Amino acid sequence: MYFEDVEKESQGSKRNRLIEKHYFAGVYKKSEDLWEEVLEYIDVVYDEDYLEHIYIMGDGASWIKSGVDVLGAKCHFVLDKFHLNQAIMRAIGHLGDSVSDARKAIYDGIRSEDKKQSIQSLT
Structure with missing residues (x-):
């Protein structure tokens, strides 16, 4: 399609x-x-x-x-959105209680205009 x-x-x-x-x-x-x-x-x-x-x-x-x-x-x-979320969850699933914070930070970075700055803030 x-x-x-x-x-x-x-x-x-x-x-x-x-x-x-x-x-x-x-x-x-x-x-x-x-x-x-x-x-x-x-x-x-x-x-x-x-x-x-x-x-x-x-x-x-x-x-x-x-x-x-x-x-x-x-x-x-x-x-696609489903498989992106699946890949993110596979990557951060081991973080336990921090999973939701990590997922929010990753999605905030994806939505951000300044991708380089977002990546640097995650590392």
Whole structure:
């Protein structure tokens, strides 16, 4: 699935909806075939000179990450929210009573504008 943006379903809602979503589905011999189809769609719909970034979001499976190579230098892989939280909890689960403080500090850093400063404050 492809989408352009996310917005709240309604004012005050915790739920989001995807803007301009487009689904890609099929049976592919190689994952690169799927990503070639995505690349063709991007070429047709967008002027690539004005695209700054393309993000692929998922769980980190190799077939998902392979899209970064096909889609080019503007493409970046990002862990989806569920798997990001799972990875964070695996990394800090041993902290016992400090887990919630550590998780808050990590998420504050992720949301921060100054990523370098946030990383330094965690070390």
